[in-house]
Amino acid sequence: MSNTLRSRLTPYLFLLPALLFMATFTLYPLVSVGYLSFTEYNILRPAQPVGLANYQRLIGDGVFWLSLRNSFTYLLVTPVIIVSAITLAIIVNRPLLGIGVFRALYYIPVITGAVAVGIAWQFLFDGSGGPINGMLLSAGMIEKPIIFLTEPAWTLPIAMMMTTWMGVGYYMVVFLAGLQSIPEDLYDAARIDGCNEFQKHWHISVPGLRPSIVFVAVISSLSALKVFDEIYVLTNGTGGILNSGSTMVFYLWKQAFRLQNVGYASAIAMVLLVITLTFSIINVRMLERGEG
Amino acid sequence: MSTVAEPMSTGRIRSVRPAWTRNLFWYGLLLLASIVTVLPFLWLLMTALKGPSDAVFGFPPQFLPREPTLANFTRVWNQLPIWRFFVNSLFVAALTVTLNVTVSSLAAYPLAKMNFPGREVIFYLLLATLIVPAELTFIPGYILAVQVFQYYDTLWALIFPSVFSAFNIFLLRQAYKTVPNDLIDAARIDGANELRIWWSVLTPTIRPSLATAAVFTAVTSWNALLWPSLMLRTRELYTLPVGLMALRGMFTADFRLIAAGAVMVIIPILIAFIFAQRYFVAGLSGAVKG
Structure with a gap:
């Protein structure tokens, strides 16, 4: 091989492994799921083209709409996460003795994994004598225990609380990095102007964190749209009574891998793809505005 | 990256003179938040230590075990191959990290330091894959695993689909960009080929970013639940999250064992x-600057 040809090929050879894996495990599956969404397929027999039938079926499927609505409701975790993570970041940004230990403690829920956390939560929220019910009872806030885990109205809120609880430590670190890049002079100026602690953060920290806020909003909302683990663990894989906790990815999983409706599940996947794409475009616009 | 590399250190020292009452207020808040994050785990631990006569549930709730015992641990250990689950998780995480970081840093080098036709196209293609949720690829991924690669119900099924990560490629590309071109040119004049330059000149200089990518990949792999539970049937092959789900199904009657x-x-x-x-925190928040 001549030297020039070799040097011209070099960059592609470096990229080759990554591109091969990308083509096999990301691009091909995307095309394939698009094709499957127009077929009827149950793994056992070859896929039969059925045109738009799967999409028509979606329109009349109440559980699909419920899952869609639940996935959008789930987006409410984003503002809650942002507010709590910023508050926590402000608190741990003080040079107090042992602050590193506290930061580490807040980080533990991020790394422990959804199954172990879900088990802890099922225990805390148990309806027959879990600690949360115990506290509410002794505080006189309720008269009899709430059966949190099987009550349809509570399935989604508890999963959302779990997502928030598992995520806050991670986003706290993001905001902490943001806070530490805000010039100290700004706070000194605010002190001289007679701002109190709250005003100081409201007028300086929050505007200064804007790029981090946009970043966290993007990341946490995209992961809220594809939530699965929390629902799966908390409802023992059922999705809750009357599908009350079913989300887009959960319903996709259930149709594909529990009910073997692979074609129909692929159509759900395509809807999810369109939603995430739309969301990402909105997010990129926001990012551009946030940085400009 | 430099700002997120040390978020666990004490932060910068403010010139405020520590007033005891003020500090007490902040410690109060810190403790309150610690209770919220740690108490669920602590309660889990206390429950695991409870003996048969201790109430797991009840009003008012009983936190401390009256007769602490390790019997629950030994029973779980004897009935389920937890050790195997651990080894499986470790094997999958180690191989995923090695392959992923190698492939990602190979791809990141030309994207950061070379000019070639098609670079923009490849760059934006990678960027686009960041948006696609992995969950969307699970249906064809399943068919591939069963019909094409035939690694269904093996640990390889968890490894290969996790080798490509646009996120890591971008992270490492940013790192390679900070390496001075002179360093590369000097190595080229010395007659080193590109593979050698990548391995012995560039890679050592971006170690912190490699560690970041490695830890991020490892934590993701370690905690993965949905894909492994689709791929693994044989109990001896379970990873820890899948094994823990199975354990919960087995011991529904006794929460102490769960x-x-x-x-x-x-x-x-x-x-x-x-x-x-340090690497955990930097790794998981590295995305901000990456």
Whole structure:
């Protein structure tokens, strides 16, 4: 091989492994799921083209709409996460003795994994004598225990609380990095102007964190749209009574891998793809505005 | 990256003179937040230590075990191959990290330091894959695993689909960009080929970013639940999250045993976190600047 040809090929050879894996495990599956969404397929027999039938079926499927609505409701975790993570970041940004230990403690829920956390939560929220019910009872806030885990109205809120609880430590670190890049002079100026602690953060920290806020909003909302683990663990894989906790990815999983409706599940996947794409475009616009 | 590399250190020292009452207020808040994050785990641990006569549930709730015992741990240990689950998780995480970081840094080098036709196209193609949720690829991924690669119900099924990560490629590309071109040129004049330059000149200089990518990939792999539970049927092949789900199904009657299992699953990652805290935190928040 001549030297020039070799040097011209070099960059592609470096990229080759990554591109091969990308083509096999990301691009091909995307095309394939698009094709499957127009077929009827149950793994056992070859896929039969059925045109738009799967999409028509979606329109009349109440559980699909419920899952869609639940996935959008789930987006409410984003503002809650942002507010709590910023508050926590402000608190741990003080040079107090042992602050590193506290930061580490807040980080533990991020790394422990959804199954172990879900088990802890099922225990805390148990309806027959879990600690949360115990506290509410002794505080006189309720008269009899709430059966949190099987009550349809509570399935989604508890999963959302779990997502928030598992995520806050991670986003706290993001905001902490943001806070530490805000010039100290700004706070000194605010002190001289007679701002109190709250005003100081409201007028300086929050505007200064804007790029981090946009970043966290993007990341946490995209992961809220594809939530699965929390629902799966908390409802023992059922999705809750009357599908009350079913989300887009959960319903996709259930149709594909529990009910073997692979074609129909692929159509759900395509809807999810369109939603995430739309969301990402909105997010990129926001990012551009946030940085400009 | 430099700003997120040390978020666990004490932060910068403010010139405020510490007033005791003020500090007390902040410590109060810190403790309150710690209770919220740690108490669920602590309660789990206490439950795992409870003996048969201790109430797991009840009003008012009983926190401390009256007759602490390790019997729950031994029973879970004897009935389920937790050790195997751990080894499986470790094997999958180690191989995924090695392959992923190697492939990602190979791809990141030309994207950062070379000019070639098609670079923009490849760059934007990679960027686009960041948006696609992995969950969308699970249906064709399943068919591939069963019909084409035939690695269904093996640990390879968890490894190969996780080798490509646009996120890591971008992270490492940013790192390579900060390496001075003179360093590369000098190596070229010395007659080193590109593979050699990548391995012995560039890679050592971006070690912190490699560690970041490695830890991020490892934590993701370690905690993965949906894909592994689709791929693994044989119990001896379960990873820790899948094994813990199975354990919960087995011991529905006794929450002490479920709690003991959960505690045993949490301990290894907690130990890893204590020793490599810096990389954990930098790794998971690296995305900000990456």
